[in-house]
Amino acid sequence: MTAPLRRVTPVVRVAPAKLNLTLAIVGRRPDGFHLLHSVIAALDLADRLTLDPAFGPADLLHVVGAGSSPAPDVGPEQENLVLRAIAAARMAIRAAGDDRPLPALAVRLEKRIPVAAGLGGGSSDAVAALNGALEAWGVADLLDAGTQMTVAASLGSDCPFFVRGGWAAVEGRGEHVRPVRRPRGGPLGVVLVTPAVAVPTRAAFERYDAGVRPEGAAALASSTHLVTELQAGLSTTLFLERAGVLAFANDLAPAAADLVPDLTRARRALSRLLDRPVGQSGSGPTLWALSASKADAVGDAAIIRAALADGLIAFPGDRPPFVAAAALAGVP
Numbered sequence: 001m002t003a004p005l006r007r008v009t010p011v012v013r014v015a016p017a018k019l020n021l022t023l024a025i026v027g028r029r030p031d032g033f034h035l036l037h038s039v040i041a042a043l044d045l046a047d048r049l050t051l052d053p054a055f056g057p058a059d060l061l062h063v064v065g066a067g068s069s070p071a072p073d074v075g076p077e078q079e080n081l082v083l084r085a086i087a088a089a090r091m092a093i094r095a096a097g098d099d100r101p102l103p104a105l106a107v108r109l110e111k112r113i114p115v116a117a118g119l120g121g122g123s124s125d126a127v128a129a130l131n132g133a134l135e136a137w138g139v140a141d142l143l144d145a146g147t148q149m150t151v152a153a154s155l156g157s158d159c160p161f162f163v164r165g166g167w168a169a170v171e172g173r174g175e176h177v178r179p180v181r182r183p184r185g186g187p188l189g190v191v192l193v194t195p196a197v198a199v200p201t202r203a204a205f206e207r208y209d210a211g212v213r214p215e216g217a218a219a220l221a222s223s224t225h226l227v228t229e230l231q232a233g234l235s236t237t238l239f240l241e242r243a244g245v246l247a248f249a250n251d252l253a254p255a256a257a258d259l260v261p262d263l264t265r266a267r268r269a270l271s272r273l274l275d276r277p278v279g280q281s282g283s284g285p286t287l288w289a290l291s292a293s294k295a296d297a298v299g300d301a302a303i304i305r306a307a308l309a310d311g312l313i314a315f316p317g318d319r320p321p322f323v324a325a326a327a328l329a330g331v332p
């Protein structure tokens with residue numbers, strides 16, 4: 001007698017974006033992946049996934065834009081991390097010794113996080129899909145936290161961070177995630193500007209390997225120092241005073257600038273417009289400016305939109321950039 005098919009309980013998951021406050025490259029592994037030291041914070045900007053039973057044998061993915069925006073191009077379906085995460089969840093459950101068939105899932109992914117932007121959207125979607133699939137099948141308790149982390153790490157370098165979220169110091173290829181204390185007060189705000197040019201992470205690391213990189217190890221010094229200060233208990237005021245240092249603590253910034261002509265010019269113009277340091281998240285091209293609150297970030301976003309409308313500032317890409325205010329994860 002064949003084992004009964006498991007039932008599917010519909011599940012909704014929120015998949016937050018992340019912001020790299022620092023990103024230092026400290027070495028390269030024999031397999032080509034780079035060793036990192038990065039302080040990362042989760043944002044309240046998030047994609048939304050709903051998982052339902054599929055009316056057929058195969059998992060399905062339907063991507064929609066937020067509100068009335070068109071669906072963004074998330075790449076070929078078979079390479080999509082959401083479907084790969086569900087396949088990985090199925091394999092992990094089988095490896096855990098449970099061979100009852102796990103029904104196909106239909107995922108609706110509402111994208112708000114820009115794609116290939118340095119905000120971790122694809123990785124976050126994957127973790128939400130992994131976690132959501134286990135929940136939908138009612139098998140989450142069959143995989144311990146360590147195994148779920150290993151499965152997440154197999155999907156992408158940013159995925160282990162999203163298993164926990166919050167604020168973390170991330171090392172190794174991305175698999176060593178250590179929670180750090182969040183600045184006291186807050187939550188802090190950030191305005192994000194993502195020029196309409198995708199920067200594939202791999203391409204940025206390749207430019208770095210080709211020698212397009214900063215000299216010295218300033219980013220690593222800033223990154224480790226930030227962790228020490230956060231762990232000692234940093235106020236949001238003092239944290240914001242570090243913004244000028246953090247804005248230059250990204251070893252992939254020269255690579256992104258090399259891949260996206262005019263990114264440096266746009267970054268300087270944005271810094272002048274807001275009269276504040278502007279940094280880059282991950283491999284870019286997303287630019288960020290920190291502020292004391294989300295309300296302040298909303299004001300910054302309005303200033304940027306007005307400057308764009310008046311032609312006072314321009315960003316690379318054949319469309320206007322994505323501009324959004326967000327909050328960094330606050331003290332829980």
Ligand code: C5P
Binds near residue numbers: 158
């Ligand atoms: O792990 P993920 O699929 O997100 O990485 C995309 C690409 O970025 C990898 O194929 C690799 O070329 C590069 N990468 C790297 N070192 C890391 C993370 C990513 O070289 N720590």
